[in-house]
Amino acid sequence: MEQxxxxxxxxxxxxxxxxxxxxxxxxxxCEVACMVENNIPFVEKGDYQRSRSISWMKVVPETxxxxxxxxxxxxxxxxMQCDNPPCTKVCPVHATYLNPEGIVAQVYWRxxxxxxxxxxxxxxxxxxxxxxxxxxxxxxxxxxxNPDVSLRDKGVVEKCxxxxxxxxxxxxxxxxxxxxxxxxxYTVACQDNCPSKAIFFGDLNDPHSEVARLAxxxxxxxxxxxxxxxxxxxxxxxxxxxx
Amino acid sequence: xxxxxxxxxxxxxxxxxxQTPSWYWPAVAVLGSLVVLGFGAYLFxxxxxxxxxxxxxxxxxxxxxxxxxxxxxxxHAGTLISAILRLSQTEWRRPITRIAEVITVAVLGIGxxxxxxxxxxxxxxxxxxxxxxxxxxxxxxxxxxxxxxTASSVYLFIPMIPDIAILRDLCPPGPxxxxxxxxxxxxxxxxxxxxxxxxxxxxxxxxxxPIAVSVHTVVAFVFSMTLQPMWHSSIFGPYFVAGAxxxxxxxxxxxxxxxxxxFHLEDYLQPIHFNYLGLLLLVFTLFWTYFTFAEYxxxxxxxxxxxxxxxxxxxxxxxxxxFWGMVICNFFIPVIILSINRFRTITGTVxxxxxxxxxxxxxxxxxxxxxxxxxxxxxxxTGSYWPTWVEFSLxxxxxxxFALFYLVFSRFFPLVSIHEVREGREHSDDIALERIHRYxxxxxxxxx
Numbered sequence: 001m002e003q004x005x006x007x008x009x010x011x012x013x014x015x016x017x018x019x020x021x022x023x024x025x026x027x028x029x030c031e032v033a034c035m036v037e038n039n040i041p042f043v044e045k046g047d048y049q050r051s052r053s054i055s056w057m058k059v060v061p062e063t064x065x066x067x068x069x070x071x072x073x074x075x076x077x078x079x080m081q082c083d084n085p086p087c088t089k090v091c092p093v094h095a096t097y098l099n100p101e102g103i104v105a106q107v108y109w110r111x112x113x114x115x116x117x118x119x120x121x122x123x124x125x126x127x128x129x130x131x132x133x134x135x136x137x138x139x140x141x142x143x144x145x146n147p148d149v150s151l152r153d154k155g156v157v158e159k160c161x162x163x164x165x166x167x168x169x170x171x172x173x174x175x176x177x178x179x180x181x182x183x184x185x186y187t188v189a190c191q192d193n194c195p196s197k198a199i200f201f202g203d204l205n206d207p208h209s210e211v212a213r214l215a216x217x218x219x220x221x222x223x224x225x226x227x228x229x230x231x232x233x234x235x236x237x238x239x240x241x242x243x
Numbered sequence: 244x245x246x247x248x249x250x251x252x253x254x255x256x257x258x259x260x261x262q263t264p265s266w267y268w269p270a271v272a273v274l275g276s277l278v279v280l281g282f283g284a285y286l287f288x289x290x291x292x293x294x295x296x297x298x299x300x301x302x303x304x305x306x307x308x309x310x311x312x313x314x315x316x317x318x319h320a321g322t323l324i325s326a327i328l329r330l331s332q333t334e335w336r337r338p339i340t341r342i343a344e345v346i347t348v349a350v351l352g353i354g355x356x357x358x359x360x361x362x363x364x365x366x367x368x369x370x371x372x373x374x375x376x377x378x379x380x381x382x383x384x385x386x387x388x389x390x391x392x393t394a395s396s397v398y399l400f401i402p403m404i405p406d407i408a409i410l411r412d413l414c415p416p417g418p419x420x421x422x423x424x425x426x427x428x429x430x431x432x433x434x435x436x437x438x439x440x441x442x443x444x445x446x447x448x449x450x451x452x453p454i455a456v457s458v459h460t461v462v463a464f465v466f467s468m469t470l471q472p473m474w475h476s477s478i479f480g481p482y483f484v485a486g487a488x489x490x491x492x493x494x495x496x497x498x499x500x501x502x503x504x505x506f507h508l509e510d511y512l513q514p515i516h517f518n519y520l521g522l523l524l525l526v527f528t529l530f531w532t533y534f535t536f537a538e539y540x541x542x543x544x545x546x547x548x549x550x551x552x553x554x555x556x557x558x559x560x561x562x563x564x565x566f567w568g569m570v571i572c573n574f575f576i577p578v579i580i581l582s583i584n585r586f587r588t589i590t591g592t593v594x595x596x597x598x599x600x601x602x603x604x605x606x607x608x609x610x611x612x613x614x615x616x617x618x619x620x621x622x623x624x625t626g627s628y629w630p631t632w633v634e635f636s637l638x639x640x641x642x643x644x645f646a647l648f649y650l651v652f653s654r655f656f657p658l659v660s661i662h663e664v665r666e667g668r669e670h671s672d673d674i675a676l677e678r679i680h681r682y683x684x685x686x687x688x689x690x691x
Contacts, residue, residue: 047294050294050297050299051299051300051624051626052294052299052300053300060622060623061622062622075622077620086469086470089378089379089468090378090379090380090381090468090469091376091379092371092375092376092379092381092382092385093367093370093371093373093374093375093376093379094374094376095370095374110367110370110374111363111364111367112362112363112364112365112367112368112370112371113293113362113363113364113367114358114361114362114363114381115303115304115361115363116379116380116381116465118300118301118303119303119304119469119471119615120468120469120470120471122470122471122618122619122620123619123620124300124301124618124619124620124623125620127300128293128300128303128363129292129363130292130293130294130298130299131291131292131294132292154292154293154294154363155292155293155362155363155364156363156364157363224619227470227619
């Protein structure tokens with residue numbers, strides 16, 4: 001049987017994320033951290049009511065059972081960064097592609113907004129700029145925008161990039177110091193901000209990294225693994241509770 | 244002046260070119276204002292963003308993609324039907340080939356336009372050429388549709404050359420005469436020219452058939468190449484082609500009935516044409532029903548949870564009105580009307596065709612929207628979609644543009660091929676007799 005983290009071995013890095021659902025309390029701090037880090041705009045009321053809000057990282061609740069035996073589980077869902085992404089295959093202009101380090105990249109300035117990638121994504125984690133959302137932000141928001149992340153104009157598709165700008169910074173630093181990237185040097189915003197430390201991030205190709213170790217855990221599973229998309233976001237299932 | 248004006252029959256075909264009917268300008272004004280309204284709605288959408296439509300997350304495609312598939316489907320009426328009828332030497336085709344071909348050229352443009360309406364960044368449209376990658380089904384669409392548009396324009400033009408020559412000879416000197424002179428390409432009706440013309444028409448008719456089939460196949464591939472439930476289906480290509488022919492013949496019948504009335508073409512478009520096309524429509528009705536049955540039964544029996552959520556959403560969920568509307572409009576009404584000889588009149592076929600157009604539009608709609616509203620990611624809330632005035636305006640604008648194209652065309656070219664009708668009047672007895680002799684058993688016909 002295929003290992004949960006996939007057999008695909010490239011020589012370089014292969015960035016991946018592990019989310020321990022047993023530790024996740026559903027607080028939503030990852031969503032907030034992501035929005036601040038990646039300049040994700042708030043949408044106005046009308047757009048919100050039409051369910052057009054953007055949330056690269058989304059804590060999706062799932063309620064099980066019927067009253068009074070009800071239980072709600074939370075599942076934080078970023079872009080799954082598939083090794084075999086259905087969205088990149090259909091892009092007509094090469095605006096979304098799988099980069100050599102396994103991150104599904106998005107070129108905002110080339111995207112024509114046909115939304116075929118959104119229709120093709122089985123996880124529904126790609127978002128569209130229905131209006132010029134940035135323009136509607138309070139001035140203070142734009143003033144304190146993260147200078148490392150470009151603002152998106154209307155009419156383009158965006159999604160989680162595993163905080164790619166952080167990787168660029170880390171790489172620059174490593175190159176200046178003439179060394180390799182150190183394990184744990186490249187982190188993502190949702191991971192940094194998770195109060196219960198449910199999110200792990202690192203190089204799946206490095207056998208000593210924590211994510212590689214956790215990906216081999218018996219609790220590890222990937223969302224819709226049967227589709228063959230080979231996501232690099234790996235979940236650790238909840239243990240049975242006796243309460 | 245020339246023989247055509249003496250011949251009262253064919254004079255009616257060019258009357259609309261040299262005399263403006265009284266209803267012409269009011270009709271142009273009404274249709275023109277609908278087109279302008281649509282254009283205004285588009286400007287609104289262009290400057291404010293696609294958010295002015297009812298589209299949302301996860302229903303990212305709606306009316307525009309539905310109309311795109313619908314109009315491209317209609318386009319199959321024309322060139323494909325005309326090519327098949329020409330190649331099979333169907334004698335009654337003569338008055339209807341041109342009407343069909345004009346539909347194709349008009350709606351292909353409008354269908355293509357609808358996909359541009361759907362783009363979030365129409366200003367970056369040319370990226371499709373700069374950065375285009377053939378891995379994407381959208382590139383297949385672009386290639387196929389532009390090829391079809393080119394081929395069907397040529398296929399419309401070539402058989403029209405003799406008619407343009409007739410107009411050139413009739414036209415008083417002026418810019419219009421120059422226009423016809425250029426387009427007539429020096430047609431004199433010599434035997435050699437006739438031979439070349441027939442040859443070219445036959446070659447185009449053969450070429451256009453695989454192109455037409457490819458067009459709707461790749462339109463279907465946009466959906467079926469994804470992993471989405473009820474889209475990822477291997478019969479989608481042929482299913483869409485069958486639906487395209489179906490809606491195309493329906494549109495052809497409606498256009499024929501309208502043109503017959505407004506341009507007084509009763510002598511050319513007779514009840515028998517409607518009867519024969521009605522029979523063809525009945526065949527396509529049953530074909531389409533068979534495909535639909537196969538598609539839905541396969542999904543139902545497989546009972547895959549993701550597929551079933553979409554299935555039930557169509558069967559008795561929020562989209563049931565569309566699904567059952569489609570079944571009634573595309574199957575029950577047409578079958579009742581078209582299979583009873585007494586009902587297969589002009590009125591009967593027009594009623595059946597109208598319900599089929601509605602039904603086929605609904606079919607496209609319930610293919611596009613319910614799948615997006617019920618994505619595999621079932622933990623997310625189910626999507627909903629209702630269009631705004633922007634989409635409605637652009638849809639009416641699209642239909643108005645189609646009618647307007649027809650009106651403008653009728654001012655410049657005859658809607659029924661004078662050359663082909665005349666050829667039929669003079670030679671069809673011989674052609675038909677020769678053909679019958681060729682396969683009649685026991686009359687000793689030997690081909691030299």
